[in-house]
Amino acid sequence: MQHETRAEHAHHDQHTQHTQHTQHTDHEQHEQHEHSGHAHAGHGLGKVSWSMAAQATLHCLTGCAIGEVLGMVIGTAFGWGNMPTMILAIALAFFFGYSLTLRSVLKAGVGFRTALRVALAADTLSIAVMELIDNGVIALWPSAMDAHLSDGLFWGALAVSLAIAFVVTTPVNKWMIGRGKGHAVVHQYHH
Numbered sequence: 001m002q003h004e005t006r007a008e009h010a011h012h013d014q015h016t017q018h019t020q021h022t023q024h025t026d027h028e029q030h031e032q033h034e035h036s037g038h039a040h041a042g043h044g045l046g047k048v049s050w051s052m053a054a055q056a057t058l059h060c061l062t063g064c065a066i067g068e069v070l071g072m073v074i075g076t077a078f079g080w081g082n083m084p085t086m087i088l089a090i091a092l093a094f095f096f097g098y099s100l101t102l103r104s105v106l107k108a109g110v111g112f113r114t115a116l117r118v119a120l121a122a123d124t125l126s127i128a129v130m131e132l133i134d135n136g137v138i139a140l141w142p143s144a145m146d147a148h149l150s151d152g153l154f155w156g157a158l159a160v161s162l163a164i165a166f167v168v169t170t171p172v173n174k175w176m177i178g179r180g181k182g183h184a185v186v187h188q189y190h191h
Contacts, residue, residue: 053174060126060173061166063097064134068158070096073149082145086138090131097127121181129172130165137161 071092075085101119106112138144138161147154 048174048178050170050174053170053177056173056177057126057130057166057170059100060097060123060130060169061162063095063100063123064093064127064130064165065162067091067093067096068134068162072154072158076149086135090135093131093134094127097123125176126169126173130169133165133168134161137164 068089071089072085074080075088080088098116098119101123102115105115105118110118138157141157141161144153144157147157
């Protein structure tokens, strides 16, 4: 009787070891699958090219420039002061920056709410940095705030401020994409 118990006990131990090995192997496979899925999704991309970061920044710059110019045109047309015009220009820069991303994500067949969340996650920091630099340069540039749309100073200051904003924002986007944030999130929907 004791012999049967030992045999059963040995069989039970072998079964337990086999089950643990199978579970361990399954866990390793799950971790490998999860890791490869995250890498594909853009999480923790690590080394990101400057070209990729520049393209993401150019995307934001386009929306910001459209919003800035439109805000200035509207503010000037209505005879608004500098502060209301700047607030409108910043609001429109965010609107157009988000809109461009939203449009590209919606083309991938994603629902509106998901696309909106992606756009907010992808562009908020990038646009905020760009607007801070752009408007800071304009505010500090002598007489730029008082220049009219017909003045060369207006367009020159705007071009220089957007160029500086692009140069400062590109490393921010590179850092964000390398950590699976910013336009790395949008990149998932372009495949």
